[in-house]
Amino acid sequence: MNRYPVWKYAIIVIALLLGALYTLPNFFGEAPAVQVSSGKATVKVDIATLGKVEDALKAAQLAPQVLALEGNSVRARFDNTDNQLKAKDAIQKALIPDPADPPYVVALNLVSRTPAWLASLHAAPMYLGLDLRGGVHFMLQVDMQAALTQRVESLAGDIRSLLREKEVRHGGIARNGQSLELRLRDAQQLAGAKNVLASQFPDLLVNEATEGTEYRLTLTMKPEAARKVQEQALKQNITTLHNRINELGVAEPVIQQQGLERIVVQLPGVQDTAKAKDILGRTATLEVRMVDESTEARSAELGQGAVPFGTERYLDRDGRPLIVKKQVVLTGDNLTDAQPGFDSQTQEPVVNLTLDAKGARIFKDVTRENVGKRMAIILFEKGKGEVVTAPVIRTEIGGGRVQISGRMTTVEANDTALLLRAGSLAAPMEIIEERTIGPSLGAENIAKGFNSVTWGFLAIVAFMCVYYAMFGVFSSLALAVNLLLLVALLSMLQATLTLPGMAAMALALGMAIDSNVLINERVREELRNGASPQSAIHAGFDRAWATILDSNITTLIAGVALLAFGSGPVRGFAVVHCLGILTSMFSAVFFSRGLVNLWYGSKKKLKSVSIGTVWRPEGGSAVKAD
Secondary structure (H helix, E strand, O other): OOOOOHHHHHHHHHHHHHHHHHHHHHHOOEEEEEEEEEOOOOOOOOHHHHHHHHHHHHHOOOOOOEEEEEOOEEEEEOOOHHHHHHHHHHHHHHHOOOOOOOOEEEEEEEEEOOOHHHHHOOOOOOEEOHHHHOEEEEEEEEOHHHHHHHHHHHHHHHHHHHHHHOOOOOOOEEEEOOEEEEEEOOHHHHHHHHHHHHHHOOOEEEEEEEEOOEEEEEEEEOHHHHHHHHHHHHHHHHHHHHHHHHHHOOOOOEEEEEOOOEEEEEEEOOOOHHHHHHHHOOOEEEEEEEEOOOHHHHHHHOOOOOOOOOEEEEEEOOOOEEEEEEEEEEEHHHEEEEEEEEOOOOOOEEEEEEEOHHHHHHHHHHHHHOOOOEEEEEEEEOOEEEEEEOOEOOOOOOOOEEEEOOOOOHHHHHHHHHHHHOOOOOOOEEEEEEEEEOHHHHHHHHHHHHHHHHHHHHHHHHHHHHHHHHHHHHHHHHHHHHHHHHHHHHHHOOOEEOHHHHHHHHHHHHHHHHHHHHHHHHHHHHHHOOOOHHHHHHHHHHHHHHHHHHHHHHHHHHHHHHHHHOOOHHHHHHHHHHHHHHHHHHHHHHHHHHHHHHHHOOOOOOOOOOOOEEEOOHHHOEEEOO
C-alpha cells in the first residue's frame, strides 16, 4: 500500500544529485580579475592577444590563477586585489601604447572561482544583482529633441530627392526648429509639391501660407509620428548599450526604460566605474565615401606629398593609408542589414548589404557615375575613423542590395559584416545619476539575507519536529530538499538573485511547509476516525493532494501576474516565488512520501506512527500516536 517502485526512488536520487551538483558552484565565491576586451570595433581579441597578456604578466612577475580566452575577451584571475591592480597596470602598459587612442579596454572585474570540472558540466553560480554583488548604477537621459532634429534633417533630404525626381521645382527647403519650410514660386509648383507630400509623406502636417506672389509650406511631424521616432530612438539606444556592455563582460546587466526619456543601466560586479562610463559614452558612426585616385592622392598615400584639398587621410585595418574625399555619400542610417555570404559564381566570401529606399536611390546614382573607381567604407569611433574596406565599383548597383567582395577570407567577411551592423546611438545621452555600491555593502546584504533564510528554516524545523515528531523530521528534510532544488534551479537557469529574491526564498520556505502541514493533519484526521496507521498514511497523502494542488495553482497565478506585469525588483521576487512553488510541490508531496514509505512501508503489522498528539473527538481525549 505504502511502497514506491524502484523508478520513483531513482527519480528522487537523480533529482538530489543534480540539485547538489548545480548548487555547489554557489559556495566557491568570486575572485578579483582583469578583463581585456576590444576597444574598437575593428580590433579583435584572439590567441595573439592572450599571448601578449601572458607575456606582460610574466614581465611583471605576476602569476594568475587562471588565464584564458573566454568569448571575445581575455580574463586573468588573481588571488587578491593587490595583484589585480598591479596586473591591470602591467597589461595597460603592454597593450595600450597611446592612452588617447586605446585599442583595448582593460577593466577590473569579478569572476567565479568554480572549479574547471564543474564548469565543464555547465554548472555555474547564480547571478547576483547589484544590491548583493556591488557594482554601478547609471541613469541616462536621452536627448529626444536631437532625435527629432535628426529625423527632420533626414526628411528634408528625402523631400529634396523626391521633388527632384518628380521634376517639381521649388525655391528651397530649410529647417526651422522641428519643422521644415518649403518655398514655392507659383500655384503649379504648389500643387505638384502638395501631391508629392500627400502621397509619400503621410506623417507630415502641411500648413499653407502666402507671402506676396510666393507660397510657403510649413511641414511638421504629426504627434503620433514624433512619438514613434522617440520610441524607436529609445529602443535603438538600449540595443546599442547592450552591445557595448558586452565588452565589460557583465554577467547579467540590467538595461531598461524608465519613463519616456530615461534609461537605467545596472552593472553588477563592475569595479571600474571610469571604464564603464567610457564604454557607455562611446559613439560609433559609419560613412561611405569615394576614394581619391588622383596622382596627388597616390603621392600623399606614399608620404611623398600633401593631402589634396577636399580630401582626408585614413588608415585601413592593415595600417595602410588611404586618401578619401570629404563628401559623405551614405551613412550608417541608410544601412538596414549586413550579412556574410559567398559569391554565386566564384564562391569567394562576400558581404551582402541591404539599404533603405533613400540609400538605394543614392547608391544607384553614385555607382552609375563611378564605375571602376573605389568606394571606402569608414567606421568612426571617438572621433577617429578607420577604413573597414574599400571595394572597386564593378557596375551600376540598384535595388538597394550591395555585394562587397575582394580577397576576403570567411573570417574577414564575418568580421566586416559585424562591423557594418554595429549600430550607433540614435540620440545623444547624458548620465544624470550615478551610484556605486561597494562589494563590502553587497557582502553585508548577502549575509543578512542568508541569515534570514537560515533562521527562518531552523525555526520551522524546530516547530515541525516538536509538533509532528517523526513526521516533522520528514517534513524538515523535504523542506531542505526544496531549498536545495530551488537554488539549483536558479543556478541552472542563470537567474539573477536580488534582495527581493532572497525575501521570496524565505517566504517560499514558509509556504512550502504548508503542504506538509496539510498532509500531516490529514493523516491525524484518519487516525482519529479509527483508520489503521498504513491506511491513514495512504489516505492522508491522497486526500491532501487535491487541496495542495489548488492552493499552489492559485498562488502560482499571482506569481505569474507579478512576473508578467512587474518590473525590476518585483520581477526578481516573482521569479523566485514561482520556482519555489514548483519545487515545493515535488519535495513536499513526492519526496516526503518517499521518505515515509521507506520508513513505514515495509512494516506489515504497523501499530502506530510518530506524528505527535492525535486528539480524539469523544470527550476531547488525547492519544500520542507513537
